[in-house]
Amino acid sequence: MLRLRDIGKSRNGYRLLVPRLDLRPGQRLALVGPSGSGKSTLLDLLALVLSPDPGGTLELTRDGRISDIAGLWRHGRQDLLAELRSRAMGYVLQTGGLLGFLDVRRNIGLSRALLGMAEDATVQRLAERLEIADQLHKLPAALSVGQRQRVSIARALAHSPAIVLADEPTASLDPLNAERVMQLLVAQAEEQGACIVVATHDEALAQRVGLQLQRLQVQRSGAGGVLATLLEAG
Amino acid sequence: MGLALMSQLAWHDYRADGRLSACAVLALVAVLAPLLVLFGLKFGLITSLTERLERDPGVREIVPLGGGRFSAEAIAELAARADVAFALPRTRQIAATAELSAGDRGVTVEMIPTAAGDPLVAPALLPLPADGVLLSQRAAEKLGVEAGDRLSAAFGRQVDGRPEYQRTDLLVVGVLPLGAFPRDALFASLSLLEAAEDYRDGLAVPALGWPGRSEAQRSARVYPGFRLYAAGLEDVERLRRYFAARNLEVATQAQAIAQLRSLSRNLSLVFWIIASLALGGAFAAMTASALAAVERKRRALSVLRLLGFSSTALVAFVVLQALYTGVFGLILAWGLYGAAELGLNRLFQQTPGEYACSLLFGHYLLALLATLLCSSLAAASGGWRAARIEASEGLRDV
Numbered sequence: 001m002l003r004l005r006d007i008g009k010s011r012n013g014y015r016l017l018v019p020r021l022d023l024r025p026g027q028r029l030a031l032v033g034p035s036g037s038g039k040s041t042l043l044d045l046l047a048l049v050l051s052p053d054p055g056g057t058l059e060l061t062r063d064g065r066i067s068d069i070a071g072l073w074r075h076g077r078q079d080l081l082a083e084l085r086s087r088a089m090g091y092v093l094q095t096g097g098l099l100g101f102l103d104v105r106r107n108i109g110l111s112r113a114l115l116g117m118a119e120d121a122t123v124q125r126l127a128e129r130l131e132i133a134d135q136l137h138k139l140p141a142a143l144s145v146g147q148r149q150r151v152s153i154a155r156a157l158a159h160s161p162a163i164v165l166a167d168e169p170t171a172s173l174d175p176l177n178a179e180r181v182m183q184l185l186v187a188q189a190e191e192q193g194a195c196i197v198v199a200t201h202d203e204a205l206a207q208r209v210g211l212q213l214q215r216l217q218v219q220r221s222g223a224g225g226v227l228a229t230l231l232e233a234g
Numbered sequence: 235m236g237l238a239l240m241s242q243l244a245w246h247d248y249r250a251d252g253r254l255s256a257c258a259v260l261a262l263v264a265v266l267a268p269l270l271v272l273f274g275l276k277f278g279l280i281t282s283l284t285e286r287l288e289r290d291p292g293v294r295e296i297v298p299l300g301g302g303r304f305s306a307e308a309i310a311e312l313a314a315r316a317d318v319a320f321a322l323p324r325t326r327q328i329a330a331t332a333e334l335s336a337g338d339r340g341v342t343v344e345m346i347p348t349a350a351g352d353p354l355v356a357p358a359l360l361p362l363p364a365d366g367v368l369l370s371q372r373a374a375e376k377l378g379v380e381a382g383d384r385l386s387a388a389f390g391r392q393v394d395g396r397p398e399y400q401r402t403d404l405l406v407v408g409v410l411p412l413g414a415f416p417r418d419a420l421f422a423s424l425s426l427l428e429a430a431e432d433y434r435d436g437l438a439v440p441a442l443g444w445p446g447r448s449e450a451q452r453s454a455r456v457y458p459g460f461r462l463y464a465a466g467l468e469d470v471e472r473l474r475r476y477f478a479a480r481n482l483e484v485a486t487q488a489q490a491i492a493q494l495r496s497l498s499r500n501l502s503l504v505f506w507i508i509a510s511l512a513l514g515g516a517f518a519a520m521t522a523s524a525l526a527a528v529e530r531k532r533r534a535l536s537v538l539r540l541l542g543f544s545s546t547a548l549v550a551f552v553v554l555q556a557l558y559t560g561v562f563g564l565i566l567a568w569g570l571y572g573a574a575e576l577g578l579n580r581l582f583q584q585t586p587g588e589y590a591c592s593l594l595f596g597h598y599l600l601a602l603l604a605t606l607l608c609s610s611l612a613a614a615s616g617g618w619r620a621a622r623i624e625a626s627e628g629l630r631d632v
Contacts, residue, residue, distance in 0.1 A: 044626045049624065049626040078545060079544045079546075082539070082542045082545075082625075085540070085542040085625075086541060086542020087542070091540055091541075093537075093540075097537045097540070099243075099537060099538075101251070101534075102246055110541060111542075113239050114239065114541060116236065139250075
């Protein structure tokens with residue numbers, strides 16, 4: 001679905017290099033590496049919110065149609081990228097990223113509303129699976145951190161995206177809650193047949209929920225610069 | 235992306251931010267309400283002054299100065315002009331007096347010709363019957379007569395040093411109010427004035443049975459002047475120039491009309507100076523508040539961006555909130571203006587039907603359009619900044 005070849009991203013003496021990465025339906029990946037290794041940067045590249053350096057290939061295939069993402073970035077087609085993002089991606093942020101002025105039901109339904117999808121039982125069903133069905137009418141501020149993460153997961157899945165990206169989704173949760181939330185995320189993504197990519201520093205948890213580890217290796221270069229390379233899955 | 239979804243999101247945020255939204259609305263009201271009152275006062279004042287001038291026929295009167303020589307045809311031509319409401323020949327001033335008596339009371343009055351269409355006379359009183367006349371209020375009071383009474387009019391002349399008199403009986407058809415004519419006067423048909431002039435010239439008036447010389451071949455009558463009223467206020471100056479071009483000096487109220495025009499112009503100028511100062515300030519405040527709102531909502535906006543909302547949608551988010559402020563501000567300002575209008579009109583009421591402060595429906599509409607336009611323009615800079623927010627920025631500050 002998403003195909004990367006020799007994609008790089010440099011900023012402030014830091015350089016991320018992705019020689020080869022393919023995302024396929026049903027795939028379950030965990031990006032692991034020390035902090036500062038560029039897990040979030042790679043996720044942003046995958047989420048089409050960060051432009052790659054010139055050169056290399058970054059393509060998204062949907063319904064048999066291939067979009068040249070690197071080319072869209074070069075031509076500054078922000079709105080086409082936004083459109084692709086809204087259809088193909090679900091994104092779970094480290095700290096919720098919920099809209100404080102919308103109640104939980106509207107927050108979850110937002111990704112569907114944006115695509116003009118009809119209201120159906122999806123939001124209710126997701127809320128039940130994620131154990132937040134009794135919170136639907138509340139504002140995010142009234143929820144615990146763990147509940148907010150579940151709402152965020154529900155929103156990332158509500159429009160049935162092909163790819164679900166999660167950036168340290170459990171970093172701000174206690175271990176018990178973290179385990180439960182991670183299980184729910186993986187189980188729901190699996191149920192929808194979505195490809196899931198989780199950036200996390202908790203390798204043990206990633207392995208316990210059945211994610212395949214993919215490591216970012218960090219090398220320090222002479223002048224205080226950092227080169228991070230995504231190693232082949234293995 | 236539907237506009238409906240965006241206006242819903244903008245509305246939810248606007249409500250959640252209730253206190254700040256209310257402040258923005260009140261700031262706008264503080265500018266709009268005084269401007270509406272100021273404009274209402276200016277418009278009401280000028281309208282009632284104009285109406286007052288239009289209602290007073292004396293303002294539209296054009297009086298020829300000095301003696302002239304006009305034929306009946308020339309004056310009929312004047313009366314037929316589109317910018318002339320009423321024109322009627324006058325006989326010589328010196329011949330146009332009459333001594334009226336009723337019972338034991340008498341008064342000498344000037345005689346003024348009248349006919350259908352005379353703006354000084356209520357239309358129902360015209361035309362006059364053959365022996366019918368109108369009296370000015372002062373003359374009627376001196377004689378102690380009312381409409382429907384009869385009186386006797388005497389016209390005197392000197393023939394070879396001997397005084398002679400002729401009398402005729404007249405019916406008082408009506409009395410003109412003091413506002414219409416302030417002096418002692420008799421309004422009669424032109425034929426009575428012509429008869430008096432002929433008699434005083436020593437001629438016979440067969441219609442009334444008055445003796446005198448009879449002229450076998452009399453030349454066409456020449457009138458020294460006329461009564462003339464312009465059709466509208468703006469016609470007065472045009473007619474003045476028309477007569478000036480024909481070397482005829484006239485007295486008009488063109489000055490008073492020009493004064494009103496210049497008062498209206500100057501008040502408009504004052505209003506627009508105040509309005510542009512106030513609107514300039516409001517515009518700056520609205521721009522600042524839109525920019526501040528975008529800074530405050532940076533995180534929410536970048537989340538929307540991450541979800542895949544377009545730049546247009548983000549601009550709409552900011553501009554729609556400014557429009558909400560505009561609409562609420564204007565509704566509130568209308569309400570306050572309405573209360574002020576009621577109070578001011580009660581305070582300054584002089585004549586029924588005259589309002590010190592008033593706005594037309596079109597003015598309300600104009601205020602609405604101008605407010606919405608200014609609101610969205612002021613918010614545009616904030617919207618432009620919002621459109622440039624990257625999805626990746628601000629996502630990770632906790």
